[in-house]
Amino acid sequence: MKNTLPRLAVHKFSSCDGCQLAFLNAGEALLTLSRRAEIIHFSEAGWENPLAKVDIAFVEGSISTPKDLERIKAVRESANTLVTIGACATAGGLQALRNGVKQFADWVGDVYASPEYIQSLPESRPISAHVKVDLELWGCPVTGKQVLDALGDLLNGITPVNSSEPVCSECKRSGHVCVLVSKKEPCMGPVTRTGCGALCPAFGRACYGCFGPAEQANTASLAKQFEHMGLSAKDISRRFLFITSATQPFSDTGHGYLEQEDV
Ligand code: SF4
Ligand code: SF4
Structure with a gap:
């Protein structure tokens, strides 16, 4: 058959x-x-x-x-x-x-x-x-x-739902302590899409953005926050230019800081 x-x-x-x-x-x-x-x-x-x-x-x-x-x-x-x-x-x-x-x-x-x-x-x-x-x-x-x-x-003929809300939302729902606020870690959770179960913050570590940008990710604002925390232009560029560097707005923000470092 x-x-x-x-x-x-x-x-x-x-x-x-x-x-x-x-x-x-x-x-x-x-x-x-x-x-x-x-x-x-x-x-x-x-x-x-x-x-x-x-x-x-x-x-x-x-x-x-x-x-x-x-x-x-x-x-x-x-x-x-x-x-x-x-x-x-x-x-x-x-x-x-x-x-x-x-x-x-x-x-x-x-x-x-x-x-x-x-x-x-x-x-x-x-x-x-x-x-x-x-x-x-x-x-x-x-x-x-x-x-x-x-x-x-x-x-089953259903269009899969792909969440694009930020990792922060998942952290809050799961009751994880915010590593950005409490440990001053340069966490990418505010601009990264969820789907991982907020895996890294659950273990007290900063998210490094492996799920790519969340919807309406305000990368410029988060980069400014990293500046206030004392990160150099090179370190900020490295947060955005890592595993998902060929996607926007991570690419523009990361390359912007990389150019500052080159000057
Ligand atoms: S780095 Fe990846 S696995 Fe870790 S919290 Fe961020 S999106 Fe989740
Ligand atoms: S490096 Fe690429 S292929 Fe390997 S686990 Fe990450 S996304 Fe998957």
Whole structure:
């Protein structure tokens, strides 16, 4: 009998594989999933069929090389719905730290013994910079629950809800002590979207923005607060130019302070 289950693929681009592992670590929930959908391509788990037509394609990683660029267009063509998973795919990831750096060509020569073999695009960009994306799941890494909840909604014909309120709201609801106020830590929670359960503040640590910008994030105001707390322009730029540096308004605010440091 022909299998009529929805077909899924998981693709990797420039990334560390952490988001695919979060998917794999979902454990028993994956067994349940196998009764509701057929996995066609997922190299990390052993299924290889990258060009097959699928209903839903999950994409991890940013677009950093000419080959990435060619491949993401083929993946888009192959899928009815394309979902990006993790900070690399949604906001460039750590790879995007090289964007806008004038000396990039020199660095390649400093790092690699044979730079002529390195084929990089001038910038590392999120998937949405190159093809249409239907849903973005943020975080570094995403959680298995986050991915499976979104997938469950999609399989039931429901549009998944992607919260864009700030981590601060989740802290308040959970009763965590504010690390910005009580410990004078440069926490990015006021401008970062929630979805992680305010994980870092729950352990008394400052959020570093891995879920990307919240809606209407007032990054200029938070950067001023960091100034009052005594952070240098370089340190402020580093708070905004980290894991989600290729997304706005983090990019503009971070590069603004980086330029001050360059003067
Ligand atoms: S978002 Fe983080 S965990 Fe996921 S692939 Fe990128 S670096 Fe790895
Ligand atoms: S608190 Fe911030 S850095 Fe920590 S997991 Fe959540 S979004 Fe990421």
